[in-house]
Amino acid sequence: MAPTRTGVASGVERARQVAASVVDPELPMLTLADLGVLRDVEATDDGTVVVSITPTYSGCPAMATMRDDLVRRLQEEGYDDVRVRVALHPAWTTDWITDRGRAALAEAGISPPAPRAAAGALRSASRAPVPLTLGPTRRQVRCTRCDSAEVELISEFGSTACKAMYRCRACLEPFDHVKEI
Structure with a gap:
């Protein structure tokens, strides 16, 4: 019997809670949600859980570990078919770190x-040129x-x-x- 829409919605919310509890491998005081890399959790009609994450930068070496940790934790919670999708747009920004995440960083x-x-x-929302500065950040x-x-x-x-x-x-x-x- 196929799950009802209500059952799918509650299953997705539970999957979102599980995914949101996974910690960052490089900053273990932060969850992926607090770091702002967890973008979305959804379920397809066939029950596959699809988690979208955004890397902190394009060469982030922790992405494979984040993916593996998400899949493992969701499978431990009974979600058999899990896919992790990398969302590159919009690009991650440190503004996505939650207040709780900022406090956890400081405490650590x-x-x-x-x-x-x-x-x-x-920068403004327009596509204005970004000035190149070679001085110290x-x-x-x-x-x-x-x-x-x-x-x-x-x-x-x-x-x-x-x-x-x-x-x-x-x-x-x-x-x-x-x-x-």
């Missing part, structure tokens, strides 16, 4: 990204330990390519900062 000692508008990266970064704004960039690439490494000039502690995209 990782500086969360500033909103893109505050970071100077927000300016970010609003505060030390995750002492909250000082007196920080210095150590490396544009931190423990993962989507993070930069900073050091606090006040307490001398190094820390990662998630780059605004």
Whole structure:
């Protein structure tokens, strides 16, 4: 017997909750939902669960692990046929990180990204040219330990390519900062 529309809807909502609970392999204090890479969960007429995720950047090495973790968790919850689709448009932005995700990053000692508008990266909705700047990237970064704004960039690439490494000039502690995209 085919599931009723109500049964499909409740099954999709349950699948969405399961998918939303999967943690990011590089930032395990965040779920894929809190990171903003979980885009959609739907079910086809034949019962296949289709999960859409967007990479934080096109070369993200964690995508295969995210896919595998999503499939495994959903299958553990009884969803036999699971497909993961990569959605590249619109491109992921750090603005999609939830407030809960930003708080979890800070609690884990990782500086969360500033909103893109505050970071100077927000452009109008038009397709206006983006100016090329070759100077250092300016970010609003505060030390995750002492909250000082007196920080210095150590490396544009931190423990993962989507993070930069900073050091606090006040307490001398190094820390990662998630780059605004």
